[in-house]
Amino acid sequence: MKTVTVNLGERSYPIFIGQNLLGNPELIQPYVQGKQVMIVSNETVSPLYLEKILPAFQGLNIEAVILPDGEQYKTLDVLNQVFDGLLSEKFDRQATLVALGGGVVGDMTGFAAACYQRGVNFIQIPTTLLAQVDSSVGGKTGVNHALGKNMIGAFHQPQCVVIDTDTLNTLPDRELSAGFAEVIKYGLIDDIAFLQWLENNVTLLLKRDADALNYAIARSCQSKARIVSLDEKESGVRALLNLGHTFGHAIETSMGYGTYLHGEAIAIGMVLAARLSATMGWLSNEDVVRVARLIKRFQLPTTIPANMTPADMWQRMQVDKKVRDGKVRLVLMQKLGLSLLTDQYDPALLQKTLQVGQQEIAT
């Protein structure tokens, strides 16, 4: 087992990464403060893992709320089911919520913990690659709104994150691939060596080789933990973690939540960011091809959906948490492995990028 620490003073916490961790009370119970544990999961994950984690909470008062599965259910309305469960079981301020599932379950459980009685503890047990390498770490919680993704939420850090890589054995191929979009992201932000390592290990990773997966997850978590420790509330460097996300969120909201997996939309967004960076003269065309090729090798899409217009794309990009004074700020790449947040791009080149965004890049 590896341990990565997110350093945030009083709010610091460990990320445990390894096999066979799920039902381990010695590992997990030290992070439960009171006697009441509410496990929040979904219809897909709970039949697979709910019973397996129960031993971790033995001796405590355990309840569970099972949500429907999918990004389209990440709403205030569905969130209320968690509050219904907590209140009908008389959970108090010493309660601990446990998120057992992917990014949607983690974001919603964290937000429920942030708001229930104005804040209770929670533990992240992510069961998808995407949640393990990204959304379970860093304390961003929230729900979607019809007009914008993750627009309602809170910064609320978990007590610990338990990544049992055995859970990836039951993950559908499509979701595994989606997770790799966020893994690739860490390479593009500031870790060219990791990008190269990924290029050399695509086959092993897609075969779910345990050692390769463990390495990719741990390195991603180290990256994320370092950036979050520097900038918890995203006043600066943390915004780089949104590489591809302004484009991607526009695709997710336009197509309807759940049509494209989050990682798939982000994959397309990273290609668009690379293309715009190239028109700005920062990346070479070879760099763009290299990004697109790696993304394709992970079975991920690289082009804007055929039924989205550039105008729709642009309209939706303007509802983004990084907008300031009406300007859409974007994470672009100065070179591969060096990203930056900027509004100093040419709007005409952005429009051009959106216009060619449905065309395949020959790789």
Next chain:
Amino acid sequence: MKTVTVNLGERSYPIFIGQNLLGNPELIQPYVQGKQVMIVSNETVSPLYLEKILPAFQGLNIEAVILPDGEQYKTLDVLNQVFDGLLSEKFDRQATLVALGGGVVGDMTGFAAACYQRGVNFIQIPTTLLAQVDSSVGGKTGVNHALGKNMIGAFHQPQCVVIDTDTLNTLPDRELSAGFAEVIKYGLIDDIAFLQWLENNVTLLLKRDADALNYAIARSCQSKARIVSLDEKESGVRALLNLGHTFGHAIETSMGYGTYLHGEAIAIGMVLAARLSATMGWLSNEDVVRVARLIKRFQLPTTIPANMTPADMWQRMQVDKKVRDGKVRLVLMQKLGLSLLTDQYDPALLQKTLQVGQQEIAT
């Protein structure tokens, strides 16, 4: 104009108290960070004061969301109307929300500000006595749930609080009285001199004498500011501000939100707290009579509603944010002007208090 400061380090802010403050841009604009201002008000208050506050935000991009009026609308569902407005107008993270109204508007606007894009600024402009002396100060924000009051929320401090006492001229008598319940509370918690002052000034206050009102409001705000500065997140002394509230919330949820005004329910709750404190031997019967008499003189109820059973009362009291390990902790009075949070009361005496709670106290 008086200024009271809430000392919370980086999150410190002023409370301005005086007449004719509403439309003053010199006073208010320094607390607006960006260019976007969303005023949140309700159907009752907006016709009276919305136009009057507009000059305070001249030169900025002003929008407004008008909510239905009443505690029964303090829900996640209605909160979503604020998010709809913010997103459809493309408000960004530099936006400032302005709460113009009573406690419900203030609590909901503050919670919307806490959650929108994971946190934006807000300003409190309370227009009811209750909001001016209590709910607008201290950063408690949130909404109700069918199973419990204020169960979903956040601690989120405003940039400033603007109390224009002229707004009380349009406040219905019943709501003015309800506000005095929270004013009396400060006397009972730790300020016996203020309790005496209130006893001597009931007539002036109910006549809305400007000087008397200003004094009562400022003294209440000083009390609240001092307690909040000591204990922002309610790990200790701040709980004393909940005197009467565990009883009162039970009445509010049982009767249906809005049937009893919050202050009316709290008035009954304070009488019950006094009665239980007397059975514990802490207060004399004369003390209880003194509390009930003052509350009655302010035109407030003192007895449990006729159609509530002690069992219903007790059932609902167990859903309270002060419950710990299944024990309902209560704010009681060791003597008048000295309250404490305790679970060291005799449960049998509590049940007895609930059983006699529908009987008038002869004053």
